[in-house]
Amino acid sequence: MAPDQRHRTPAAVVCGLGGFLPPQVITNDDLGRVLDTSDTWIRSRTGILRRHRAEPGTATSDLAVEAGRRALKSAGRDGEDAVDAVIVATTTPDRICPATAPAVAWRLGLGTVPAFDVGAVCSGFLYALVTARSLLASGAARSVLVIGAETYSAILDPGDRSTLAIFGDGAGAVVVRAGTPDEPGAIGPAVLASDGSGSDLISVPSGGSRDPFRAATGDRADPYFRMQGKQVFRQAVERMSECSRQVAERSGWPVEEVDVLVAHQANLRILQAVADRIGMPRERCHVHLDRVGNTAAASIPLALADAAGEVLRPGHRVVLTAFGGGLTWGAIALTWPDVSPA
Structure with a gap:
């Protein structure tokens, strides 16, 4: 690609940020009361002191909507024209079918924007962010809401201390907009x-x-x-x-x-x-x-x-x-x- 073409290609610039954790907190001592484990064992092997758990009936989309709403507020955006696309990175979608992102976009009041999930497990947010950059570079979008959201508690074996002690639930989001490569946030x-x-x-x-x-x-x-x-x-x-x-x-x-x-x-x-x-x-x-x-x-x-x-x-x-x-x-x-x- 010629240098002048690179200059004209929009960059993806981070302009909004939000995170959400469900209120229920599970400490290492809490786990020690129901599993063969202890605070000392968990700390020494993982460095984790506590994690958040979604309440029964709370789905990944619920966490994603709250994180997305906060990221949009941080970016000063609202209404149907707030962003042109929504990408949700998750290992724990609400259902196998359909994708979670369309419901998230609808609940955020974003109209009929394209919305889809990315499944790359713990790398999913980075994969989604690079995908958003491609949408902006191609001109298919001027701004994209990128969300990483998980309710791992839904897929953990309640008797497996090696995973139950490690994973938590939560969601985080960024808004990226078209900009120039030399801008902060690009x-x-x-x-x-x-x-x-x-x-x-x-x-x-x-x-x-x-x-x-x-x-x-x-x-x-x-x-x-x-x-x-x-x-x-x-x-x-x-x-x-x-x-x-x-x-x-x-x-x-x-x-x-x-x-x-x-x-x-x-x-x-x-x-x-x-x-x-x-x-x-x-x-x-x-x-x-x-x-x-x-x-x-x-x-x-x-x-x-x-x-x-x-x-x-x-x-x-x-x-x-x-x-x-x-x-x-x-x-x-x-x-x-x-x-x-x-």
Whole structure:
């Protein structure tokens, strides 16, 4: 592409931010009363102190609507013409069919805008953000609401301490608009990747077309989220480190000059290992999981909402990175804008 054409191609600029956590809080001690676990065991292995749980009857769309509403308010947008598209990244849609995003757009009063889901598990928000950038670059949209939302409590095995202790529910959202590449908030270089040979490392075995819920499945049916933790740990550290370095290099930023790393909030030891591997001081890696757990596709926008105005300052060089089931992973670089969550 010629330089003048690149100049004319709109960039995606973050202009709104919002997050929402359901009010119910589950502490490590709460889990210890119903499982063979303890606060010490959970803290030492994950760094998590508590997580939020959706009440019975609360669906992913309910969390997504609230986070989306806050992001739109932060961006100063309302009415049917507030945005031109809605993308919801989630592993836990309201139903297998239809997608969750159209209902979210309708409930937000956004009219008949195109709305669709992205399924890339914990990398889903980054995949959705790059998709939004493509809509803006092509001229198909002038602004997009991107939401990461999860109710992982709906798919966790109530007897599996290894997953029940880790995951939480919540939603985070950003509004991106068409702008110029040199604006604060403009999404810069991005890397997305996948490796389907590891698809069984993170999965919900039953419920899809491979193993439908039918009477014939009998005892084989497994509707719960399963994860092979040791292998996932190694892959997560390797992949997030690699793509974080790549986007920093493509931005012309020495890693030591990156101000904040906002990585998928999976596990404190993973976050620390990624920071160590890329040569970044651990204190520059924002940690939010101690208070909310692993919220999968919602974790990066929730961490951004938590960091905005405190850790994140306008002009900061920021790298976002995630790793999830699929296997999928990715990273995005951007310079932080003057934006605060509503």
